[in-house]
Structures are given as C-alpha cells and as structure tokens.
Amino acid sequence: MEFTYSAPEGFEQTADITGRRVLVPFCGRAVMGIVTSETDNPGDIKVLPITMIPDDEPVVSSEMMKFCRWISEYYICPLGETLKLALPSVLLSRSEPLIRPVSGRPDSEIGETELRILAFIEEFGPLKKKDIESAFGATGIKALSLLKKKGMAEEIYKTKAPAIARPRKSYTGLSEGETDKADNDQFELNDEQKKASDAIVGSLNENTHKTFLLHGVTGSGKTMVYITAAAAAVERGGSAVVMVPEISLTPQTLRRFRAKFGDSVAVLHSKMTEAEKYDNWKKLSDGKYTIAVGPRSALFAPMKNLKLIIVDEEHDSSYKQTDPAPRYSAANSAVMRGALCGATVVLGSATPSAESFYNALCKKYELLELKKRFSDAVLPHVRVLKKENFGAIFENASLSLFGRELAAGRKVMVLQNRRGYSSMLICGSCGYTAECPSCSVSLTYHLSLNQLVCHHCGYYEKGRDVCPKCGEDNVKFKGIGTEQVEEELRMKFPGYPVFRMDSDSTRAKDGHRKILDKFGESGPAILVGTRMISKGLDFSDVSVVCIVNMDTELSYPDFRSDERAFQLLVQVAGRAGRGSIKGNVIVQTFNDNYPVIKMAGAHDYNLFMTGELQLRELTGYPPYSRLARITLSSKDQQILKRSADELYGVLANGNKTCVVYKPVEKMILKVNDTFRLYILIKSLIIQDRNGKRLRDLISKALSDYKSSSKIKISIDVDPVDLM
DNA sequence: AGCACGCCGACT
C-alpha cells in the first residue's frame, strides 16, 4: 500500500528522494518504507512527518521503480509486494527500538511501578523492550506503554546493520571463483551460432531495446551463444542478467559462465541466507558483478548499466510465480524490463512457448534458429511403443534396450512424472481408498517412509497392511510413482546403480548436486525421476531416455496440455545422445496415434506449433486472447458460492468487451480445508491489444465489490493453467 | 502492533 508522509524537519530537497528508504510512524510503531513518488497535494488526510532517512541514496533506482510499477499494474497487485522482490529483506526491517526517558519530560502523576521502570531505564538505558520484560515481567510492559502515552519515555531507532556474508562453498558445488578447467579450452561457434550471436551483438551496438527468440534444438549450443552475447555486453561496459528456470538443475550452464567470467558472476538462488542475499544485492548495485545468473527473482537484480537479459528455457512454467502475488511471469516481464532500460532481450528454447512463437511470427521478436546439434551430434531417434503388457511398468522392448546400452557402458534416464510409490491404495475387497481429511485428493503411498502422504497439505499417516474399513488384508496399488519404478529397475538390473531424483530425494542440502554428481561419475547407471530430470542436464554418455507413461501428460483438462506434453517430450528426449553416441528415446503410451507424440517424436516443432496456433485462434485462447483468473477461497463453502456468484454479477454487468465465465470449482476443490472457486475472464486480442480493458474491468469490479471477510480473493493475470 | 468490527456460539 502507498501512504503519504511529509519530509522530516530540516530535510533539503534533492532530486533523488524517490526510491530511498524512510522510517515512518505507522499505527504507533516505526515501519521501514520506500518512497514511491512525491506530491505537492496530499489530499484530505492527516500527514505525519518521516522519522528518519537512513541512507544517502536510493535503494530502488528510478528504472527499477518504473519496472516494479509496471509489474504491479499489469499483474494487479500492490506496489509494495513487487518492491519486496527488488530488495533484500534486511533493508525493509529495522532494528529493535531502544527505550529511553524523554529529556525534559512532563512531570505527570504516575504509579509506583512506572517510577521504578523510569529509574531503571535512567540508570541502565537505553534498553530493549525485552530487557524490561525480563526484569519486571508483564507489569513492566504495561507500565512502559503508560509511560510512552504520557510522553515520559520514547523509542529510538537505528537501522539494522546488514550482516556481511561469510564466503562458503556454494550450493551449486563451485566455490567463489572456482572454475571448471575442462570448459576453460575457448569454444568455437559454428555458422548457425555465429549468425545468431552476430545478430544479438548487432543489437547491443545499437544500444536500443530489441527482443530475440533463439529457437535452437536441444544440444545445439545455445549456452555458447549466451556467453558470447554476455561477453559482448560486458566489453561494451554493460552488464547482463541470465535467467535459468532452476539453478540447481543447470550446474553445467553455470560452470561455463563461471569459466568465462570468473568472479564477476553473481549466482542467485533461493537457498541463500539473508546475509548472502544482501551481499549480492550490494555488490550488484555497486557494479562489482557484471553478470547475474539466477531463477525468476534474478530479473530484479540491481544491475548497473543493464544491456542484456537472457531467458534460458523461456517456455518453462517455473518462470511464472503462482503464489504469492505478484503472480508474474519472469519470462514475459523480462521483455518489459529490457524495454524500460533499452536492453537487448534473448529468449532461448528448443520448444518456445506458443506466445513467443506467435510474437516471432508477428515480428515483435526477431527469430534466430539453431537447427543442428553442436559438433555433429544428431538428434535422438524416438520410438513410440504401444503399451500391451498392461500389468508391467516397462514393455519388454524397453527393458532389452536398457540392458543392451548398460552393458555397452552407457547411461539410461527414465521419466515418471509422479513421486512416491503409488498414487492410490485401494482395498481389493471393499474398494476403500484413503483420502486426505483436509483436501479432496487421495493419499499417495511412500514406500521409503511407509506413509500415506497428501501432496497438497503435507498430512501423513502410517501405512497399513489391512483395510481400515473392512479389515481385509487385500491392499492394491494403483498408479505408479518414481519409487515403484526405482524398485522395478533395481530388480531387473541388479549390478547397476539406480538413482532416483524427485522432490523427496533432493530435499536435503545439496540434494540435486549429490545425485547428479553420483550419476555422472557412475559409468553405466540408471536415473529415474520426475520432470526435473528433463531440464538442462548435459551428460554425454546418456544414450537412452524412456518416458514410462506418456498418457498421463496428455490427460490434463487444460488448453495448454498438448503444448506442455510436446515440450516435455522434446526436452527429456534431448537429454539423450548429446555426445558422440547416438541417442534413443522410448515413449510408452496406450495411444500411439496421438498427433502430439508423433510430431514431438519427429522433432517437428514448427509443424506442431503451427497447428496448435490455428487451434488456439479457433477456440479463442492465448495468444489470440488474454486471460485472467480470479480465485475465491474460503473454509465456508456456502458463503464462497454466494460470494463468487455476486462477484460474477458485478463483473458480467460491468463490461461489454470481455467474456466473463461463470464461477467453477478448481480441479482440486478443497485444499487445507479451504474450498476454491474461480472466475475466468477473457478478452480477444483484436479488441484489447495490451490487455488494458481486461485489467480495468477486474480492478473496477474488485473495488466495487466488498466481499465477506471470510473470503480470500487472488488475481492471476496470464495464468499458466486453468486447473 | 493494537484496536474496531462482525460473526457465531453459549447462556439467561
């Protein structure tokens, strides 16, 4: 929220008060805020003066402020929530206030306890509140607030001195400055790569904003183009932001940036401590780092003279923040940050999103293509296997291929996009299945824990051998998870190490790195995992990739389901045959005629996406329309339904351009004892090019409509799924 | 952080 305060006494107006930190009185306490704008006309409100301005310069540059404002307006969220992304949290906290007696205080009538407290802080002060509490207990606190009310004691504030981070071995397995010698031998770009990087460098020379879509098949060497472009930006006195979907899954990419740029690379990731975050922020602000590599939050890195933003794997849905607000897409927003500071933006992917491909067709982005794999590697051969052996996890043809390749000293990767052992336990006698008491989902059985676990709220109970309803000893497993695939592979291939990578096995510190290092060092081995194994991994001796069940990827009730399935198949297939050996991909499915599988198997992105866009145009889905979703949630299902209907009425009456859909239940209606409904709003791109009508409708409806306090409302502009 | 407000359960 934005509130208005007056300048502190004796403050001399300078040009750069906007973006500076200020300590202000707020509801009887001191709160740290950021100046968002200046005004001569505060309106009809009581304006208090700012208590203190701790710094000499802004912590948010005017460029960053503009960018944050854009995010807040576009994604309909308070500016403060967005500014939090741009600053390390220590800058928004203040140290605990110290209490001291007011000099020249009025001589009011006070009780005995108050007198004793006053004498205590006179002698030992200034003191923290908890010092008084430990000496006098709760009565001391009561007496203290009376003293404050009477103007006899006051609080003084100092800003928190941010801790300086100690250097430590980093999460990504590289210490500060450590580089990978093997990647340090200077690569040479092939013709396609050279053409692409020349175009990007050309734009850097122009010094104006431009966006490129770098469409390069898996293993085509996009990272080399990124590095060449980043080097050019740095040579021209600028800096670069390199965004990756998930830092722990791109150790190889990171190593290559470190090899090239050494100590000038700041690596940002979510497991950093607050002190490390501050350290990075400070060094970036001071221009001590010229390259920032990180996930979506890296988009808010306070770069000096930002010239280049790279978004690797731009199609990846983890660029979209789903909770909390702002529910922004870092990939789309990167283009806006680039536009606001005149930087070149490169969106790279083997499987660009429909939106980006459309923007390239419309010439909003310039398309650059890498059609060949680097150093003559060929794209893997994809074989679609119709499932015939219903009782088994793997078809015989899959198993014999694994066996052959392992014997030849190669590695195998197996994708099963569900964790746990079995997604459901069913009693074979009475049909009972265990459901989560707080969510409308069945519990997943985890063998390693012998627990039934809810993947939505974290509820768990002990696994049972007998049915709790009928008492029969006849429990059946339905739905295969990674643990079961792991067990099956251990049984079928004794003597070869089998590793499992999913959010359970990687939860421990450095979990990803440990598993990937072991798999990399192991010679012939098998890695089974959820979709996290499809991202970025680069092992030259993986010759087989197998998707256990492609049908689960195609069954989502969402307009992007085919796009997602295509991306997943191509990305995971891309892990095979990256070196000198030929890669093989096996896709197990019940429906081997499904067009998406065929097109992905043929590596024919253009054919798939051209058809997909025609379908989207016909059905009026993005990129031919804009979508926003308003989600209402409540523990009270009746009030929820009523509120959603009322809000629907306000939205439907308030407009002519947009299509407002009636409230529907989320696919999982109840999570954590909270029911969820959503209202989808759509406007066609030809009527609402920049989405302003859509956002205006929502903003107006939400300010007109006052919901019950039992209802939570959240807004998602450009939602990634409709489930 | 601390107070106002409204909803819901308990009790006369």
Added chain:
DNA sequence: GTCGGCGTGCTC
C-alpha cells in the same frame, strides 16, 4: 435475545 470471544481488516 444478549454477551463476549475470536478471527480478520485497517492503519497516512
């Protein structure tokens, strides 16, 4: 029907 606890919203 009224009292009061508690959860939630609001504060410049």
